[in-house]
Amino acid sequence: MRTEQVQKIKVVVREYDADKDLAGAEAVERSCEVSQSGAVSIFTDLLGDPACRVRHSPAFLMLVAETVGPKKEIVGLIRGCVKTITCGKRSPRPSATAAAAVPIYTKAAYIVGLRVSPCHRRKGVGLQLVEQMEEWFRSSGAEYAYMATDKDNEASLRLFTGRCGYTKFRTPSLLVQPVFAGHRLPLRRAVTLVRLSPANAEILYRRRFSTVEFFPRDIDAVLRNPLSLGTFLALPAGSGWTNIHSFIADPPESWAVLSVWDSQSLFRFEVRGVSLLRRGLAWTTRVVDRAVPWLRIPSFPNIFRPFGGYFLYGLGGEGPSTAALMRVLCRHAHNMARAGGCGIVATEVTACEAFMPGIPYWQKLSIEEDLWCIKRLAEDYSDGAVGDWTRSAPGNSIFVDPREV
Template sequence: MVAEGEVVAVVVVREYDEKKDSSAVEEMENRCEVGPSAKLSLFTDLLGDPICRVRNSPAYLMLVAELVVVGGGEDKERREIVGAIRGCIKTVTCGTKLSRNGSNKPLPVYTKLAYILGLRVSPSHRRMGIGLKLVRQIEEWFGENGAEYSYMATENDNHASVKLFTEKCGYSKFRTPSILVHPVFAHRVRPDPRVAIVRLGAADAEALYRRRFSSTEFFPRDIDAVLGNKLSLGTFLALPRGAAWPAAGGAAAFLASPPESWAVLSAWNCQDVYKLEVRGASRVRRALFKTTRALDRAFPWLHLPSVPQVFRPFGFHFLYGLGGEGPNAVRMMRALCGSAHNLAKDCGCGVVATEVADREPLRLGIPHWESLSCAEDLWCIKRLGEDYSDGSVGDWTKSPPGNSIFVDPREF
């Protein structure tokens, strides 16, 4: 019972109900600051479904924090969603071990990894412990489903988020990859005449990734599910002009006798999941960007760099699975990114984005604009329990970074 005139407020964390919570969660998230000024930030969910960014993962959950207020002279209780969090679990590579057959070939060591995505708390209800409550409850679900580690990503200068996870939740700073973003121009990028672009079938792409990249940190064991997803736009291989994918033998034959240089990437259609917009730009910058578009439309043969309309919701493509070998691999990657730009232009996207390790040697071949990119995206990790991976690598949280990481597009 609530005494007359008394007001009782309780925050309840529960599972997201798609039928009744969708619009309330979207409204709450639109009130949140989702990134630094003039950077790319989450704007709205195109499908009207706030859980769709993790729906493609093998196991996922979304929780909401609901403020329940009773009393204050009103007969019925009042409810308001003031926070939300998403989480998913998958199996990924966390290290390597040597083969026992004497080949000295490194074999992937897998672990069950949980990922926290999209922690949001309404600005009017922060510093009330709601974020901490959401994190602890989703970690409980992670543990119940066998996850051995949990990690999250945030901007390095998001001090509130970093403090919450590192000081209150027991996470440690782990990796600092870069998000590289390039605008889609009104004109097409000219193809490199020295490079041939081949589109691989899903089976060939899976075989190439498993043979060449399965020992890369964060490589998903269910890469077949990623490549076969309806949001996957294909895998593209860059080769020297005149070279070709082998007619027989597939990935095994290709890697047994590869060309001098080659590169590969896959594309993911994020614009069918959610939209982005750039916030905080001055009127001068907006006018300047508008001028670049006008000039590019008027003189397309000049190939002037222009900025698309990024101050209202726009879609984008995400590039993942980047890799390659050889002295000209950077040139091959640049050619692939040009082809990806043209694909994004044909689909009406505003930008093309990717995320790579800070030591990634191929990043020199990835065109991007610093003003739209994030030089240091911070990944924090936590060990949830004993390491049950097949072939112990010790405590993954203490392992040094490698040159590359595999960024799962389902979590971007």
């Protein structure tokens, strides 16, 4: 690792050592706000493992920036992971009319959670962390690097698009729904819910979603991870269910699917910067909901102290009723989160998805245009049928890996 003069401080960027860096890394995390909406900020508190947000990926690294001198101090950190994902698809030959499109894979790296303590910002620390992480990405064979940030995060955009060569790429919507602790949400009787085994879920995802951008080649590892709480398929009542092979061969006119990931076991959130008046109104809704639960008042959860959440991934479906079926799946996930003691349920999808109207969310808690930026790392790359992926037009869908959230 290298040591450089950064204005008035010297830092060394090195690999994170859990035995001696835990307290310093946690201090940096706690000093940083990860999302802002007006005067409201959402703070993330990792549960004892600063590397937990990448540890479930096939290849990962965490770096820290430490000041040089008699009093060493960790002032920044960055996490990254490398995996193989879909970056496009090849259409079947004209003669093979029954053949499906073939996914084109690339090795890509994802930057997770760049943090620099507030008193050491604008001194080149973030740039050094990104450059060192990109060196590891290249040595691991990654052809692209990408990251996600709030479109209003000027400091992050200034660093990545202004100094590091990233370009704005995709703008999915990060949708957040509070969990109403006072009651379960009713499910429609006209809908049949089927819980798929990890093996059957893998078959469905590979057959139906493998050509979607960012689809992970190791989807089997995601679905079999202990944090993946299940995959659920919604069908119109009466359509029948025999097995996954029969479903794929002859699906009903409408269907929807999603999987649930336990983010609560990795980190907690806390909303800050909310006025006492709004806190009081939220408290009132909870009191009234507990007093008269039969009214099913949408009480606002106590998100002003640490709370956890579930993340919904692998959302998809087809047919004219897919939005209605997705709404039932989201309600089922909400009830799972309620039983698990969560404060929110979240997901990230593109706005043009047909099932989008079926996803409930609160605008105040959501980011309707999350910004993903990308950079080409390799000079010669294997995805020749796509060309330079950074210049490709967006598709209708995007697969958000829950290990990166």
